[in-house]
Amino acid sequence: MSLKKPAEDQPESFEFNSSSLKAANSIIAKYPEGKKQSAVMALLYIAQRQNNNWIPLAAMKYIAKFLDMPYVKVYEVATFYTMYNLAPVGEYFFQVCTTTPCMLRGAYKLVDVCKSKISQNENVISKDGKISWMEVECLGACVNSPMIQINDDYFEDLDEKKLEKIIENIQHGQKIKPGSYKGRKSAEPENNRVTLMDSKNA
């Protein structure tokens, strides 16, 4: 599992821009009077989206004031969940699932590719500033393992060569295609199987 440590270089201040403010207020409006602290996770997520996919300490302090709650409580939430980044990440942020189904299907070979092609250690941005990676727990796409999430999209049924090609495309400024890299639609069976009735043990 990855270490979560706030970045050493921190901006001095943070505040929501107008669209984040609108989103934050509409989330808070969903909670009963006096319960706006319940919106803390959503507001951290909004701050992360606004701030190039990571949350500075100033944003946690800002959210604490925004929700009338102690800063340490916001800090506790932000440091507990892996979906919050506490330091800058690459423009392309790779989350490599290494939980059991992905691990059995070669996730650590993908980790080796990340180490050799992006950066030796996770949470370190590549020299060209474009990519960073980290190991994460199950992302709920086990049937298409091994898989990684890049920003908001899933890249599935991968192997070393396919991942190397994805990284190469990013480095050359080309588009990358999400989805199955075995040509499967969603999680459909391989080889066009549509029923289990032709299976001897079904």
Ligand code: FES
């Ligand atoms: S184990 Fe990797 S997506 Fe579930």
